[in-house]
Amino acid sequence: MESHFIAVSDRVKLIKPSPTLAVNAKAKAMKAGGADVLNFSVGEPDSDTPLHVCLAGTQAIDAGFTRYTAVPGILELREAIVARMAADKGWQYDPEQIQVSCGGKHGLYNMAQALFNPGDEVLIPAPYWVSYPPIVQLTGAIPVLVPLLEKDDFDLDPGVLKKYVTSRTRAIILNSPSNPTGSIFSQSTLEVIAKMALERGWVIISDDIYNTIVYEGGSLPHILDIDPRLKEQTIVLNGVSKSFAMTGWRIGYSAGPKHIIAAMNKIQGQSTSNPSSISQKAALAAVSGPQDFSVEMTKAFLPRRDYIVKELLAIPGITCVVPKGAFYVFPNFSAYYGREVKGRRIGGSVDMSDYLLEEALLAVVPGAAFGADPFIRFSFATAMPVIEEGMKRLQQALARLV
Numbered sequence: 266m267e268s269h270f271i272a273v274s275d276r277v278k279l280i281k282p283s284p285t286l287a288v289n290a291k292a293k294a295m296k297a298g299g300a301d302v303l304n305f306s307v308g309e310p311d312s313d314t315p316l317h318v319c320l321a322g323t324q325a326i327d328a329g330f331t332r333y334t335a336v337p338g339i340l341e342l343r344e345a346i347v348a349r350m351a352a353d354k355g356w357q358y359d360p361e362q363i364q365v366s367c368g369g370k371h372g373l374y375n376m377a378q379a380l381f382n383p384g385d386e387v388l389i390p391a392p393y394w395v396s397y398p399p400i401v402q403l404t405g406a407i408p409v410l411v412p413l414l415e416k417d418d419f420d421l422d423p424g425v426l427k428k429y430v431t432s433r434t435r436a437i438i439l440n441s442p443s444n445p446t447g448s449i450f451s452q453s454t455l456e457v458i459a460k461m462a463l464e465r466g467w468v469i470i471s472d473d474i475y476n477t478i479v480y481e482g483g484s485l486p487h488i489l490d491i492d493p494r495l496k497e498q499t500i501v502l503n504g505v506s507k508s509f510a511m512t513g514w515r516i517g518y519s520a521g522p523k524h525i526i527a528a529m530n531k532i533q534g535q536s537t538s539n540p541s542s543i544s545q546k547a548a549l550a551a552v553s554g555p556q557d558f559s560v561e562m563t564k565a566f567l568p569r570r571d572y573i574v575k576e577l578l579a580i581p582g583i584t585c586v587v588p589k590g591a592f593y594v595f596p597n598f599s600a601y602y603g604r605e606v607k608g609r610r611i612g613g614s615v616d617m618s619d620y621l622l623e624e625a626l627l628a629v630v631p632g633a634a635f636g637a638d639p640f641i642r643f644s645f646a647t648a649m650p651v652i653e654e655g656m657k658r659l660q661q662a663l664a665r666l667v
């Protein structure tokens with residue numbers, strides 16, 4: 266008898282592989298093959314994890330701290346997260362209101378599985394981080410994309426938001442500073458969202474993963490600071506990946522109402538059991554130790570941001586919002602769409618990214634991956650000489666398009 270072709274689930278057919286991870290993998294493969302690729306596609310700091318954090322990890326191994334832990338994460342770490350949030354933000358949580366997960370992405374996944382029912386509508390401002398729509402779709406809920414406009418510096422226009430609200434709206438995902446735009450939601454925008462959420466009983470998901478990387482000393486408005494009642498309706502997501510250059514350690518955390526965290530713990534307990542015991546000890550050192558790493562990293566990013574923005578704006582036809590936080594810049598390349606070089610037509614952001622990778626050896630992420638085709642995302646978490654050379658190559662590659 267012949268073997269049978271085994272079909273995959275309908276659920277998985279709804280989603281695509283992460284485009285950012287795909288570009289990064291292609292760039293790395295080309296580099297391994299000897300091509301001098303400059304990588305602007307990576308979503309991680311270029312620094313190493315701080316030494317004291319690494320040592321806490323190796324000490325955990327030496328001490329035999331290598332077994333299963335409590336499902337929501339070790340109590341010491343959850344207490345340290347509570348203390349960190351109180352010290353930095355003045356927010357009061359109990360350790361039972363905290364879940365430690367295998368990265369921030371996994372915290373979002375647990376949250377969505379614990380909260381959403383098929384048919385629920387989840388408002389996602391677009392450009393959005395690539396994983397929000399698939400994480401929502403995997404629950405049967407519906408991502409509703411709310412456009413953010415370049416002319417508003419990618420802040421949310423409450424008038425636009427209202428057009429996307431229905432009786433089925435269940436939640437809104439906020440990411441400020443944002444990946445991919447680097448923009449920050451203004452106090453006045455958050456006030457409108459807060460009012461609507463209170464009136465309509467929405468869940469607010471506040472993805473704060475870039476909240477330590479903010480430029481020019483500006484304060485970072487937060488929805489929880491607008492009305493204390495919102496704490497009962499808000500899940501705050503964060504982690505150590507970006508703030509402590511710990512992307513490979515896979516530690517994120519969520520804070521929210523006890524019953525929601527308990528539901529998320531059920532999901533985690535039946536899927537990953539717990540995040541790595543070793544990584545939890547390292548994260549404990551990060552969260553409870555000195556916080557200057559992030560401050561220094563942000564200081565190092567600032568001249569790179571200023572330089573890349575200046576160079577991009579010097580290219581004819583390109584417009585670019587100055588990022589206020591995170592380490593991405595999201596310029597508008599649409600003036601170059603429809604142009605050609607040697608019979609190759611650049612129809613949109615995917616063609617542009619392919620062209621830049623193949624012909625200029627520049628790895629960037631097409632805006633289409635973030636629901637915004639006019640744009641291309643560049644990460645400036647890379648060394649200054651790389652940025653300088655990258656901008657030269659970009660200018661030359663674009664000048665060839667007619």
Ligand SMILES: Cc1ncc(COP(=O)(O)O)c(C=O)c1O
Binds near residue numbers: 504
């Ligand atoms: C907006 C946003 N949220 C969450 C994450 C998740 O980070 P991690 O799972 O690496 O902790 C990322 C990572 O790129 C991100 O950009």
